[in-house]
Amino acid sequence: MPTPSRESLLENIIAQLKQIKPDAGSLSADTDLVSDLGLDSVQVLEMCTDLEDDLDLSIPVNRLGEVRTAGQLADLLQQLLNEAD
Amino acid sequence: MLSIGTPTEHSLPLKHAAFATLTDALEYASRGETGYNFYDGRGKLYCRLPYADLYQQARSTARRLRSLGLPRGSRMVLVAETCPDFVRFFYACQLAGLTPVPVPAAVHLGGREAYIRQLRRLIQSSTPMLAMAPPDYLDMLRCACSGLPVQHIGDAAHFDQLSASDDSPLQPLQPDELAYLQYTSGSTQFPRGVMITQSAVMHNLNGILEHGLAMGATDRCVSWLPFYHDMGLVGLLLAPMATQRSVDYIGTRDFAMRPRLWLNIMSQTGGTVSFSPPFGYELCARRVRESDLERLDLSAWRVAGVGAETIRPSSLHNFATALQPAGFNPNAFLACYGMAEVSLAISFAPLGREVIIDTVDADHLGQQQIARSVDNCAATDGHTTARVNHFVRCGHSLPGMDVQIRDEHGKVVPDRHCGTIFVRGPSLMTGYLDQPEITASVLSDGWLNTGDMGYMIDNEIIITGRQKDMIIINGRNIWPQDLEYIAERQPEIRPEDASAFAVIENDKREVAVMVVQCRQADPAVRNDLAERLRAAVHAEMGIECRIDLVPPHTLPRTSSGKLSRSGAKQDYLLRQQQRSEQADRQQHSNRQASPVSH
Numbered sequence: 009m010p011t012p013s014r015e016s017l018l019e020n021i022i023a024q025l026k027q028i029k030p031d032a033g034s035l036s037a038d039t040d041l042v043s044d045l046g047l048d049s050v051q052v053l054e055m056c057t058d059l060e061d062d063l064d065l066s067i068p069v070n071r072l073g074e075v076r077t078a079g080q081l082a083d084l085l086q087q088l089l090n091e092a093d
Numbered sequence: 094m095l096s097i098g099t100p101t102e103h104s105l106p107l108k109h110a111a112f113a114t115l116t117d118a119l120e121y122a123s124r125g126e127t128g129y130n131f132y133d134g135r136g137k138l139y140c141r142l143p144y145a146d147l148y149q150q151a152r153s154t155a156r157r158l159r160s161l162g163l164p165r166g167s168r169m170v171l172v173a174e175t176c177p178d179f180v181r182f183f184y185a186c187q188l189a190g191l192t193p194v195p196v197p198a199a200v201h202l203g204g205r206e207a208y209i210r211q212l213r214r215l216i217q218s219s220t221p222m223l224a225m226a227p228p229d230y231l232d233m234l235r236c237a238c239s240g241l242p243v244q245h246i247g248d249a250a251h252f253d254q255l256s257a258s259d260d261s262p263l264q265p266l267q268p269d270e271l272a273y274l275q276y277t278s279g280s281t282q283f284p285r286g287v288m289i290t291q292s293a294v295m296h297n298l299n300g301i302l303e304h305g306l307a308m309g310a311t312d313r314c315v316s317w318l319p320f321y322h323d324m325g326l327v328g329l330l331l332a333p334m335a336t337q338r339s340v341d342y343i344g345t346r347d348f349a350m351r352p353r354l355w356l357n358i359m360s361q362t363g364g365t366v367s368f369s370p371p372f373g374y375e376l377c378a379r380r381v382r383e384s385d386l387e388r389l390d391l392s393a394w395r396v397a398g399v400g401a402e403t404i405r406p407s408s409l410h411n412f413a414t415a416l417q418p419a420g421f422n423p424n425a426f427l428a429c430y431g432m433a434e435v436s437l438a439i440s441f442a443p444l445g446r447e448v449i450i451d452t453v454d455a456d457h458l459g460q461q462q463i464a465r466s467v468d469n470c471a472a473t474d475g476h477t478t479a480r481v482n483h484f485v486r487c488g489h490s491l492p493g494m495d496v497q498i499r500d501e502h503g504k505v506v507p508d509r510h511c512g513t514i515f516v517r518g519p520s521l522m523t524g525y526l527d528q529p530e531i532t533a534s535v536l537s538d539g540w541l542n543t544g545d546m547g548y549m550i551d552n553e554i555i556i557t558g559r560q561k562d563m564i565i566i567n568g569r570n571i572w573p574q575d576l577e578y579i580a581e582r583q584p585e586i587r588p589e590d591a592s593a594f595a596v597i598e599n600d601k602r603e604v605a606v607m608v609v610q611c612r613q614a615d616p617a618v619r620n621d622l623a624e625r626l627r628a629a630v631h632a633e634m635g636i637e638c639r640i641d642l643v644p645p646h647t648l649p650r651t652s653s654g655k656l657s658r659s660g661a662k663q664d665y666l667l668r669q670q671q672r673s674e675q676a677d678r679q680q681h682s683n684r685q686a687s688p689v690s691h
Contacts, residue, residue: 042203043628049635050349050376050567052202057350066134069198069346070229073205 011089018082037079098130099339101313110298110335114291116265118335123148127339134347155188157255165190172226173321174198175344178249194219194274195321201635212237218284268292275433286526287433297436297520300491302336305441314340315364317348327437352376360389368398372568374412392420400429404485430487436520442488455480462511487554494518514543564595566636592661611642
């Protein structure tokens, strides 16, 4: 399976976020997951679970420490997918 | 590939922690076939660690650590991820005469810097000579140690490269030496290291295993509790080993992501004993699917321990109802009470008994501090009150553990009178590391002031509220002073400008609220501040916090001039009520003004 593009990863993330926060309005790469969306830690894990299942990878907990926006999460997923190859 | 973990039963005669030290307990367990098993986030067994192998590995690691020639009792910080290396180094410290200090391995989204600050505070408090983290955490650990006199910082591989010292016998920690230093209790901002001796923890383990759980030869434990938490470390790492039982572990984060994994492992391995805060049972009840129920067999589950936060009867009820079709026995729920300062446990409800709820008149309790049973008061006064509280009976204290309920003047009160819970016994801590004043404020004449509120009925303990101001979100203890400190770090906030507490939402969940005094009138500036605070609390603590900005001099004070969190909470609830009434009136007048109606 070819590695998904950053755009498609971002689309996937935004789709997950819309499920968790249906009232969130328009979301983009710059949406800050914490201060714009107010995800709590259980919701963050819920999102990670779905992304891990979709992409068949595991997101190391420590690497989430540097992620603030949807775009940064897409970058991290792409890195992890490349590392797995 | 590994498919089968260590066996549940073996021929080694069972001993209930009747040992002088953790090393003695491990040496005995190593003569059998049981051990620890580690499962990944998909439920696959990735490491099988019989106590026999663990003992050998820990001895060899201890020899390497000994080669460093550190003074006896030197501390080693261990970033406590649920993994075999943590366990090996924890026991290696026991054998090498070092004090292990488990610290949290939990980073929140965007929380790298906050985690490093938290680690740094723990390292400043515990002043370790050595610090170890899993490779993923090593960089953060190094940042946290920067400029501090920690001699060796590394992952397990780093310490494994040390050359083993000579073959002379190891000198394990003795009964009067510390078994570990525990940081679960207390605020992250002002950490307190609980000092627990070998004899204290062995005494508590014996009480837990023989009296609390009546652990038997067919028992098997399952756990996702973190090793840096007292229930995870003492209850589910040390206790099974001290009674030579096998344990199946999944990572805490893996559980939080896939709660059904816990049930799967319980079912697969025939687990009989597992513990969780009420939050874990709630999470499972919400996520379990119809199709799981046919697959799962939870009929062997003998002890489903519940503790660590005030137990809401509804969360247990939901779990029992959802899982009863899979064979879960509601009488497996075992309410218990304890804290790191007593090693772990103070009391257990009787085994196999249904959870007993005491329903009391809430107003009477609030005004008179007396827990009047609602059934009784209906009989005597001929009326029932609208407001009641439900509290779970947490059983008798363990042998050797004395409990008293005292009023604010220090006088012991009779049954059903609410007060502060004091405990005494051989499993108490020695004190908080390097904090004699704080230690003296909670420990005197052998009695520990738990800070928890409760009452007794026929020698059974009932908890009405934990540490006066503590906020509990999703099973985690949050200290209000930590939230307030985050606020005070903002340039426009001064000390004593913030007051944090929890309120109960309509869905009965606790939500953190912080009332902050703000001198700005510009709505944009105010919004910006509220947003910044929310984000900072989230990054640091991983929780949502409602920010309520109020004018200066709004926060109430006690008679001694200190900020009153309970007063701030009452004022906040009043403001909320006024706001919602105002909103109702607004809506009402809008409707009247509008000619269109539906």
